Amino acid sequence: MTHAAPPRRSALLFIDSLKLGGAERVTLQWAEWLSEAGWNVTLLTSKPASHDFYPVPTGLRRLREPGLLASLDRALFWPLKLLRLRKLLRREQPDLLIGMTTLPSIKLALAAIGLSSRLVISERNYPPARPLAWRWRLLRRLAYPRADLHLVQTQGIAQWLHQRGLARRTAVLPNAIVWPIPQLAPQLTPEAFVPSGQKMILAVGTKLHQKGFDRLVAAFAGLQADFPDWSLVILGIEDEPYRGVNQAARLRQLMGPDSSRLVLPGNVGNVGDWYKASDLFVLSSRFEGYPNVLLEAMASGLACLAVDCPTGPSDLIDSGVNGWLVSQQVASNDMAPPLRRALEDVAAREAFASKAQAVRQSNAPESLRPVFLDLMGSL
Numbered sequence: 001m002t003h004a005a006p007p008r009r010s011a012l013l014f015i016d017s018l019k020l021g022g023a024e025r026v027t028l029q030w031a032e033w034l035s036e037a038g039w040n041v042t043l044l045t046s047k048p049a050s051h052d053f054y055p056v057p058t059g060l061r062r063l064r065e066p067g068l069l070a071s072l073d074r075a076l077f078w079p080l081k082l083l084r085l086r087k088l089l090r091r092e093q094p095d096l097l098i099g100m101t102t103l104p105s106i107k108l109a110l111a112a113i114g115l116s117s118r119l120v121i122s123e124r125n126y127p128p129a130r131p132l133a134w135r136w137r138l139l140r141r142l143a144y145p146r147a148d149l150h151l152v153q154t155q156g157i158a159q160w161l162h163q164r165g166l167a168r169r170t171a172v173l174p175n176a177i178v179w180p181i182p183q184l185a186p187q188l189t190p191e192a193f194v195p196s197g198q199k200m201i202l203a204v205g206t207k208l209h210q211k212g213f214d215r216l217v218a219a220f221a222g223l224q225a226d227f228p229d230w231s232l233v234i235l236g237i238e239d240e241p242y243r244g245v246n247q248a249a250r251l252r253q254l255m256g257p258d259s260s261r262l263v264l265p266g267n268v269g270n271v272g273d274w275y276k277a278s279d280l281f282v283l284s285s286r287f288e289g290y291p292n293v294l295l296e297a298m299a300s301g302l303a304c305l306a307v308d309c310p311t312g313p314s315d316l317i318d319s320g321v322n323g324w325l326v327s328q329q330v331a332s333n334d335m336a337p338p339l340r341r342a343l344e345d346v347a348a349r350e351a352f353a354s355k356a357q358a359v360r361q362s363n364a365p366e367s368l369r370p371v372f373l374d375l376m377g378s379l
Contacts, residue, residue, distance in 0.1 A: 129287030153290030184269030212284035
């Protein structure tokens, strides 16, 4: 007598978009892990595919969150949008729902009330660092305790959720490093932007304020006369308005009259080539979740200087052993002294670069994938 194979379980992951960013990469990685393990996987995004930076892997289904007519007031008709999302969930009937980042998680949790789907919420930043408007705080209070699991990157985020009664169960899963780093479009070569013979300080990110690029650029501007053979390269900042601010123009303004050694190539798909070509990586962030760019830089064998912001850098860097950690207070006042030390200390840069590569093993997908799948399978 033959037995029918058990039906494949289904999962739906919801995020705002697949734009350039760490949360977006992790979303695709988790979706791939589930698909490879035999799950039917659907990616749900608020933004259309035209906003994508990352390609959707083969075998994953893609849907867009039901929207409203542009003429309707978004705040007034928000409950209608939530009802449309609920209708989509009732139609799809996924066994597992995963909300990625704060607002998609809140919407998913509220739309799924009374449904049989298991719910996972994944905060991707340290919540107090990005205060919500009062309405979203109230909705988070209603939504978050409904999750069957909060899957977070650091113990600091888990503690914050527990202390405020927002989570019944948490699990900590750091980000995995895919090695070698995938090559995507656009392909821009460092040699086309940085003159031969110039050493490179590298930073990566799309949000000036969160990533603290203002304080990094201000520090480098004060040091550039003493280090004429160094350039500062920031990947991810486009020369166009972001939320009403031209971030590239703002950074050039901070450099003063001579901004020739501030290099802003914009978005690049071959970031691994830039890590290899650089001499120092700086994470100047005001807050993080678990910084993928720091993880990638360390895996690339690049000496790293990071602000000890909440949360993530101290989980990766043992200061004085495999990199430098700078306190938030020092970074807020003046990043120039620690940056100067890093530029001057060649021996430390070489020693830290060698030891930093250990993250290739500690954060290998082969180690973290089974933990993730066991957690999802247990729900």
